[in-house]
Amino acid sequence: MKVLITSNSFASCDPKAFELLVEAGYEVIPNPCGRLLNEDELIEWIKDVDAVILGTEVLNKKVIDAAKNLKIVSRYGVGLDKVDVEYLKEKGIKLTITQNANTNSVADHAVGLMLASAHSICRSDRNLRNHVWEKPISHDLYQSTVGVIGLGAIGKAVVKRLHGFDCKVLGYDIAYDEEFMKQYKVQASTIDEIFKASDFITLHVPALECFTPLIDKEAISKMKKDVIIVNAARAKLIDRDALVAALDNNDIYAIATDVHYKEPEVDPELLKSQTSVFTPHLAASSYGSINTMSLYAAMNVIDFFKEQN
Missing domain, CATH: 3.40.50.720 (NAD(P)-binding Rossmann-like Domain)
Structure with missing residues (x-):
């Protein structure tokens, strides 16, 4: 299964969260652009993944419809104002956040x-x-x-x-x-x-x-x-x-x-x-916060698929 990571800070301070995903058997796809993905780029990269660890990109209906295999959105953070929460529910796609990590x-x-x-x-x-x-x-x-x-x-x-x-x-x-x-x-x-x-x-x-x-x-x-x-x-x-x-x-x-x-x-x-x-939306970008959010976001994906088996 494929996991797309759009957040550029994910596991940037400690590789443990990235390694957990690899050890669990997933093909991990880091952000291919090294910056916030626009709608067209997100549609291109999300179309055949099973999970996405989402940064602050806009996850709207158009993007969700393009993600034919998507089963879980693991939000790297807590804000959901850029996510169509109701449409994810309608499509039966799991949504998680990294509560209290930052x-x-x-x-x-x-x-x-x-x-x-x-x-x-x-x-x-x-x-x-x-x-x-x-x-x-x-x-x-x-x-x-x-x-x-x-x-x-x-x-x-x-x-x-x-x-x-x-x-x-x-x-x-x-x-x-x-x-x-x-x-x-x-x-x-x-x-x-x-x-x-x-x-x-x-x-x-x-x-x-x-x-x-x-x-x-x-x-x-x-x-x-x-x-x-x-x-x-x-x-x-x-x-x-x-x-x-x-x-x-x-x-x-x-x-x-x-x-x-x-x-x-x-x-x-x-x-x-x-x-x-x-400041450029960096309040959550401390070493401790990044490490904790990365681990929470990775484990949300791993635990979800474990429960499905």
Whole structure:
């Protein structure tokens, strides 16, 4: 049986996950292009494989229909906004994710984005490389008010890190872990309360195809003028035009984001903001995260076929 791996970071730090697939008897096909595959390329390479370990490519109905032998999609990560989940169900194709494998890496990155933007770290680095000595005034993360939207594994991990900064944490989710909320002094809040009161807002919720933006023009109008919005989840959680307008009009201080609207492209209108920080969807790309996600993704394939026999 053939297994296509579209993720370029899969087993890139430790070959164990790749070796497990080979030892299990599969013909393993690494990403043939060394980058994100477009629709035509994915259709060409997926057409006769039995399994795919999927990165962040779009797996739509057209691609799924081309995959005549496909039995399982092992998502290398957790985001499913680019996957037609319902059509996979209709076709009887198994879908798995690497739940919690990248939690700590993403949480570290989210807090890093807060600090990088608040303390003008990236901006100052750029300036010094261009021989410009400039000292922007920083925003304090210490004892600030941080709104955490989404208190799943990653959101909770962010809260734990913020605890050391003595932040006032406002948290929103559809359900609450009361013991956790009490232990880390998280104040259950509405989204509107978070918008109005927060110095930092960090997003840790999924973005499905039917999902309307969580942050739009109206939401931004409720925020502090010096708020920093952190997004290590999905770009579509924030309305693009509203975000550009807010940055242009200084309605917010900055966006610190790891996710983008048309990856791997970066929006030039957003890049004009000197206070903002942008990273290329690498929050989950730590050694520990890559190794764990690779093993989980490989074992999801191996275990699935074992169960079929």
